[in-house]
Amino acid sequence: MKRRDLLKLAGLSAVVAGGVPGFLNKEVKAREYTPPPGALTAKRWGMAIDIRKCWEHPECRDCIKACHHIHNVPEIPEKKKEIKWIWKDEFEHAFPDQPNEFNDVLLQGKPFLLLCNHCEHPPCVRVCPTEATFKREDGIVMMDYHRCIGCRFCMAACPFGARSFNWVDPRPYIREFNPEFPTRMKGVVEKCLFCYERLEKGQIPACVEACKHKALIFGDLEDENSEISRVLRSRFSIRRKAELGTGPSVFYLIG
Amino acid sequence: MYNRDKVIPGIIIFVLFAAFPIWWGHGKSVPPPKPELPKGKCVESKEYMRAHHMQLLNIWRNKAIREGMRVYVSSDGSRYWIGLQNGCMKCHHDKSKFCDRCHTYAAVKPYCWNCHIPPETKEFKPPKRSALLKLFGIPERLTGNSSHHEYEEH
Secondary structure: OOHHHHHHHHHHHHHHHOOOOHHHOOOOOOOEEEOOOOOOOOOOEEEEEEHHHHHHOOOOOHHHHHHHHHOOOOOOOOHHHOOOOEEEEEHHHHOOOOOOHHHHHHOOOOEEEEEOOOOOOOHHHHHOOOOOEEEOOOOOEEEOOOOOOOOOHHHHHOOOOOOEEOOOOOHHHOOOOOOOOOOOOOOOEEOOOOOHHHHOOOOOOHHHHHOOOOOEEEEEOOOOOOHHHHHHHHOOEEOOOHHHOOOOOEEEEOO | OOOHHHHHHHHHHHHHHHOHHHHHOOOOOOOOOOOOOOOOOOOOOHHHHHHHHHHHHHHHHHHHHHOOOOEEEOOOOOEEEOOHHHHHHHHOOOOOOOHHHHHHHOOOOOOHHHOOOOOOOOOOOOOOOOHHHHHHOOOHHHHOOOOHHHHHHO
């Protein structure tokens, strides 16, 4: 074989081995994606919790029930394995940076409603090796459960304990499931996502909607005219562990 | 050759055994799967969906979850809500009569349903005891894996 022929043959083989050229492949022509019409949008979603209203109804768990039902959050009796998106805890656990023996007495037995703070600078996002958790443009610290490998770095990084790990298959522990939302599987971390799936449909988060005492206010923190901005300008509020610099977007109205 | 009377039958048995799948299935053909198709049209043509549905689903989950693009504009300009439970399965009412038929035939096990709930699901089954625990007869309460039935009592 001549050198020239060999080179021709090599070139031809390379083309064949490289597969059919793209333009010969019959693919679908137009593929477009658009955001859903009628979705609620904001520059930075946030929540204010009027904790005084909460204390007037210590038995009320409407927000927790609504959230956990809608998102298929299992009720696992064992504390170490429990999954929680929104829950209640006492002052000294929620605000350990405010040691004050008198406050501890004053606030004894007064529960605080806790959930993911959707931080401005979320440490969980920084440590996630697969970008399964990421920050959306509207401030929601989002999770892509498809990508979570269950390494639990985010749980170690989150200073608020807002993340839960599925130690067991959660499905048997879900009594009445919501067929519109998936469950999670064993080996995946989960948390509150500010009801991104409801915002897409133009609905406010389930906990806010479920609260009949109007203790939860949800809105755009960067919109001066939103209800939440007005409330936060007029009343004294605190945030959990604000000194860590993560910039929580959940505010507790105490004044 | 030493031990001819043992070695040769041994080789024959080995070859027969190794070729078991070939001669066992010889001449038989498994009928191709017939998934139950709903009326109406899918987001793209049948041929395209048959060949590319997995790529499309993969793109869809990234678009919807990571980029917030919930609406798909198909090649003929129609708009569809992206979602497995709230999109695909609104027409394909039964996973076992649609997805499973081909997937079983092709022996592929996509893990979509570890989290997504098939439309025909009525309830989830109670937790299973591990085989090892059953073997040694260890009661569930000693492992700290108490089921939710026990929980209901208190």
